[in-house]
Amino acid sequence: MNARRSLVLPILAALGAGIVFGLGLGISQMTHPEKIKDFLDLASIPSGGWDPSLLFVMGGALLVAMVFYRIGRPPRRPWLSGTFAHDWRREIDGRLVGGSVLFGLGWGLVGLCPGPAIADLSLIPAEVIVFVAAMAAGSWAVGLVRAARANARVSAVPAE
């Protein structure tokens, strides 16, 4: 694989994957906050007003994804890169649980998670643009604080 191919092909693959992912979100209407809230509203089950769509979306996606993850595993390699980049951590810590609580608060409040919010940008609703900007700023701020702390730790080690 020459240098240019190795640079361009992963970008095209990611573009294609992003389009197919967005198609899935749009077709299943997970792009609509009221559908997400209608799923999360478990108290509406007795009255018959509950919308189980999200279970069908996640179920379909999970089944298909499981097949692909079985096919693509070490010692095989991805078509376009050297290694499978996966988070192999196993520990369950405060960050995982606390972060998931914060995410759940925002998800329940608005009815949007990251994928649908970004997919909705094509329809240009003002609130969604604000939501995505705040989401990116929040995530990047945590990333920058972490990087600064890691740097501080490195420079705090006395030079020999």
Next chain:
Amino acid sequence: MEHFAPLSAAAGGVLIGLSVGLLWLASGRIAGISGILGGLVPAPLKDAGWRLAFLVGLPVGGLTGYWLATSLFGAPSLGLPSIEGGLGVALAGGLLVGVGTRLAGGCTSGHGICGLARLSPRSAVAVGTFMATAASVVFLTRHVL
């Protein structure tokens, strides 16, 4: 169940699974949206190309799917997506989702689909936690407050 459309929901889910599979087999990457977005900052510049490409693809597919849901799959038309409560709620919710998913290392796609498909215990805990929290918020805002 006025809006429940099982056919379009399952078809959409299969497409999302195919996208996850494509990114994995081609590039060895996890199709977790919060991770793809969050990984832009701070990150080496050479890593930004595929992330931006995926993030540009999402709304392109989203717009097409928005149209196909009703025209091809017969799902009820829902109009344009909007956020109840306006700009203030959008701002607060966006910050919570951004900070929370970064700390937790994933969202509905990264933990909910990719992680569960790999039978990751971390992802199972994350999914249970954010589902329960979000359902509680919806219960409070719809039935209590």
